[in-house]
Amino acid sequence: MRKRKKRVKDFATPYTVEAAVKKGNFATRLSFLIMGAGNILHGQVIKGLLYLAMEISFLVFMVRSGWYNLSMLPSLGWMLQEEVWNESKGIFEYAQGHNSVLLLLYGVVTIFMVVLFILVWGSSAKSAYKAQYLKEHGKHLPGFMEDVKSLFNENLQKLLMTPPLIGILSFTIMPLIYMISMAFTNYSKIDDHLVLFDWVGLENFKKVLSFSDSIGKTFWSVLGWTLVWAVFATGLNYIFGMILAIVINRKDTRIKGFWRFCFVLSIAVPQFVSLLIMRTMLQPDGAVNVLLKNLGLIDQSLPFFTNVTWARVTVIVINLWVGIPYTLLSATGILQNIPTELYESAKVDGANAFVTFFKITLPYMLFVMTPYLITTFAGNVNNFNVIYLLSSGHPTPVGSTAGKTDLLVTWLYKLTVDNQYFNLGAVIGILTFVVLAVMSLLTYRKTGSYKNEEGFQ
Amino acid sequence: MTANVKKQNTSAKTRRFITNCFVHAALAVLSVIWLFPIFWVVLTSFRAEKGSYQTTFFPKTYTLNNYIKLFSDRTILDFPQMFMNTLIVAIFSCLISTFFVLCVAYCMSRLRFKMRKPFMNLALILGMFPGFMCMMAVYYILKAIGLTEGSMIRVALVIVYSGGAGLTFYIAKGFFDTIPKAVDEAAFLDGATKWQVFTKITMPLSKPIVVYTILTAFIAPWVDFIFAKVICRADAKYYTVAIGLWRMLEKEYIDNWYTAFAAGAVCISIPIAIVFVATQRFYADGMSGAVKG
Numbered sequence: 001m002r003k004r005k006k007r008v009k010d011f012a013t014p015y016t017v018e019a020a021v022k023k024g025n026f027a028t029r030l031s032f033l034i035m036g037a038g039n040i041l042h043g044q045v046i047k048g049l050l051y052l053a054m055e056i057s058f059l060v061f062m063v064r065s066g067w068y069n070l071s072m073l074p075s076l077g078w079m080l081q082e083e084v085w086n087e088s089k090g091i092f093e094y095a096q097g098h099n100s101v102l103l104l105l106y107g108v109v110t111i112f113m114v115v116l117f118i119l120v121w122g123s124s125a126k127s128a129y130k131a132q133y134l135k136e137h138g139k140h141l142p143g144f145m146e147d148v149k150s151l152f153n154e155n156l157q158k159l160l161m162t163p164p165l166i167g168i169l170s171f172t173i174m175p176l177i178y179m180i181s182m183a184f185t186n187y188s189k190i191d192d193h194l195v196l197f198d199w200v201g202l203e204n205f206k207k208v209l210s211f212s213d214s215i216g217k218t219f220w221s222v223l224g225w226t227l228v229w230a231v232f233a234t235g236l237n238y239i240f241g242m243i244l245a246i247v248i249n250r251k252d253t254r255i256k257g258f259w260r261f262c263f264v265l266s267i268a269v270p271q272f273v274s275l276l277i278m279r280t281m282l283q284p285d286g287a288v289n290v291l292l293k294n295l296g297l298i299d300q301s302l303p304f305f306t307n308v309t310w311a312r313v314t315v316i317v318i319n320l321w322v323g324i325p326y327t328l329l330s331a332t333g334i335l336q337n338i339p340t341e342l343y344e345s346a347k348v349d350g351a352n353a354f355v356t357f358f359k360i361t362l363p364y365m366l367f368v369m370t371p372y373l374i375t376t377f378a379g380n381v382n383n384f385n386v387i388y389l390l391s392s393g394h395p396t397p398v399g400s401t402a403g404k405t406d407l408l409v410t411w412l413y414k415l416t417v418d419n420q421y422f423n424l425g426a427v428i429g430i431l432t433f434v435v436l437a438v439m440s441l442l443t444y445r446k447t448g449s450y451k452n453e454e455g456f457q
Numbered sequence: 458m459t460a461n462v463k464k465q466n467t468s469a470k471t472r473r474f475i476t477n478c479f480v481h482a483a484l485a486v487l488s489v490i491w492l493f494p495i496f497w498v499v500l501t502s503f504r505a506e507k508g509s510y511q512t513t514f515f516p517k518t519y520t521l522n523n524y525i526k527l528f529s530d531r532t533i534l535d536f537p538q539m540f541m542n543t544l545i546v547a548i549f550s551c552l553i554s555t556f557f558v559l560c561v562a563y564c565m566s567r568l569r570f571k572m573r574k575p576f577m578n579l580a581l582i583l584g585m586f587p588g589f590m591c592m593m594a595v596y597y598i599l600k601a602i603g604l605t606e607g608s609m610i611r612v613a614l615v616i617v618y619s620g621g622a623g624l625t626f627y628i629a630k631g632f633f634d635t636i637p638k639a640v641d642e643a644a645f646l647d648g649a650t651k652w653q654v655f656t657k658i659t660m661p662l663s664k665p666i667v668v669y670t671i672l673t674a675f676i677a678p679w680v681d682f683i684f685a686k687v688i689c690r691a692d693a694k695y696y697t698v699a700i701g702l703w704r705m706l707e708k709e710y711i712d713n714w715y716t717a718f719a720a721g722a723v724c725i726s727i728p729i730a731i732v733f734v735a736t737q738r739f740y741a742d743g744m745s746g747a748v749k750g
Contacts, residue, residue: 252480277498
């Protein structure tokens with residue numbers, strides 16, 4: 001809390017909306033109604049006109065479609081597409097009905113526009129008050145060209161952040177909000193709600209979280225396997241990757257570069273290629289079974305993706321193949337950073353290899369790599385590629401929407417793309433996020449790299 | 458030196474020799490396991506027998522026909538067309554996302570403003586949503602602005618690959634963080650603006666990370682197939698390489714195209730592998746840079 005206050009103080013400014021209301025003169029207050037009025041009357045004509053233009057275009061948008069979009073949001077439409085007999089032409093014509101998907105999308109976009117407009121509105125008030133303040137205190141009032149120039153200097157962040165932010169807002173945040181709002185509707189194949197659907201409140205969450213419903217039961221079993229998978233995939237990758245890195249970094253190991261190259265080469269091959277290859281290799285008639293049969297080690301093909309336990313172990317093991325090189329790559333640099341004095345003094349004290357590993361190497365690595373571990377854990381919970389490309393979630397029990405190796409994400413994919421239960425898919429996406437967010441934020445905020453970001457500069 | 462110490466020395470030496478042998482043998486076995494699938498796909502790409510299932514591990518006869526088929530058989534799965542599509546999309550999305558990433562990374566690393574920490578938290582939070590959860594939503598949005606038909610699909614793909622690029626700034630930020638601030642301050646004393654420092658000082662000093670960002674952004678469209686599948690749907694004319702390769706393994710094509718798939722995999726893996734091996738240093742640096750306590 002104290003930190004937050006300090007941060008606010010760091011960027012404190014006298015030009016706030018509050019101050020504009022309290023201390024603003026007529027022109028400043030006028031700009032609450034007519035944006036940019038304050039700027040124009042105080043002499044910043046171009047800036048004021050820009051604000052005014054934004055207000056006008058927003059109002060035009062609201063009148064032309066925004067208002068309708070907002071008014072349709074509560075009901076999401078009710079009119080079905082119908083065939084209407086056209087007397088004069090003597091044919092059936094299609095009267096266009098409502099499409100809830102589009103209505104919801106337009107509604108969300110309109111809300112976005114309104115929020116953006118409110119922000120611009122606030123900034124216009126602030127800017128008007130700033131102009132008034134500078135004028136009253138006899139300070140120089142920057143003209144338009146000076147404002148533009150300041151974008152390249154003290155306000156460089158505004159110039160540089162705006163294009164990426166527009167991208168993020170419109171192609172990451174807006175879709176996300178759109179998807180989240182779907183979780184509260186009955187947009188699914190069930191009861192044919194694909195064109196017209198309604199708000200249903202928390203109905204879907206109840207369904208997914210209940211222990212009695214079939215979807216609910218599937219959810220808990222998939223969640224269980226997802227967590228088991230994420231723990232094993234992260235933990236084993238970390239341990240084996242670190243052991244490998246330590247072994248390669250040993251003083252006595254020769255041709256270190258060559259060994260590293262061998263392991264790194266496997267990441268260099270695009271993941272979907274190597275996983276698809278793995279999948280075909282592990283088929284009943286694939287290369288691995290053929291090889292083992294030719295060697296006379298087995299008579300029957302091993303059930304890599306048909307037996308539940310085999311399938312689960314297989315995906316974890318193959319994930320080791322995928323993941324260990326990454327750990328190796330990032331652990332190598334950190335291992336070389338461990339101060340050698342630590343090892344030397346441990347040697348003087350007579351510590352053997354195991355003691356030095358558990359008392360020096362491991363604590364140091366854990367300290368530095370906690371953020372890496374958290375992101376890997378999150379990445380594994382969301383590890384779509386490995387599961388989808390390898391086992392596609394199979395083996396799948398008859399009549400179930402999820403297979404035994406399905407993670408929450410692959411199940412989400414199956415629910416939305418294969419089964420068209422868009423609402424349930426959205427609920428599962430949100431729940432996945434909740435699980436991850438709670439865990440990561442709690443741990444991440446405790447790590448040194450977050451608290452002490454500039455410590456090494 | 459007494460005989461006793463000497464004896465101890467030699468026994469320690471033999472023990473170390475045995476450990477070393479063991480370690481190198483283990484590393485050799487592991488490397489073979491790691492390289493086995495790669496070795497196998499290279500073999501398959503030269504295999505003359507068609508079909509995905511075979512009775513021998515090594516091909517009976519070797520041929521170059523798979524590569525020739527891949528680039529000349531344009532009737533069913535038009536690989537050259539897919540290659541061009543991916544190239545176009547990759548070039549544009551690489552330009553846009555490099556620009557976005559470098560801008561955001563520079564702001565996060567060098568400039569101090571009110572929205573900095575909130576933005577970094579936001580990036581962290583957004584990273585936790587399953588990536589394709591909003592894929593369908595992105596599709597609807599692109600459809601609403603008319604980018605999902607005909608040649609606009611390419612524009613849609615560029616947007617999909619570069620739109621959210623501003624959130625992946627962590628590695629570049631880690632690199633910028635390591636450039637001493639004294640360099641900037643010296644330039645400010647000489648009257649440089651922040652923009653000049655960004656373009657004339659930080660950028661030239663950061664050539665490695667710029668190259669790294671360009672390359673990773675360029676590779677993304679070649680290796681992603683989930684987003685591409687959703688955007689392209691059934692419009693085979695605009696398929697990217699990844700969907701093409703994926704389709705070659707579908708039931709109706711696998712018998713004829715399996716070996717060609719291996720050839721295609723080799724073709725796109727070689728350049729990516731070269732790029733990756735050449736830039737892996739930055740990956741490791743970025744990781745350790747981002748987590749430096």
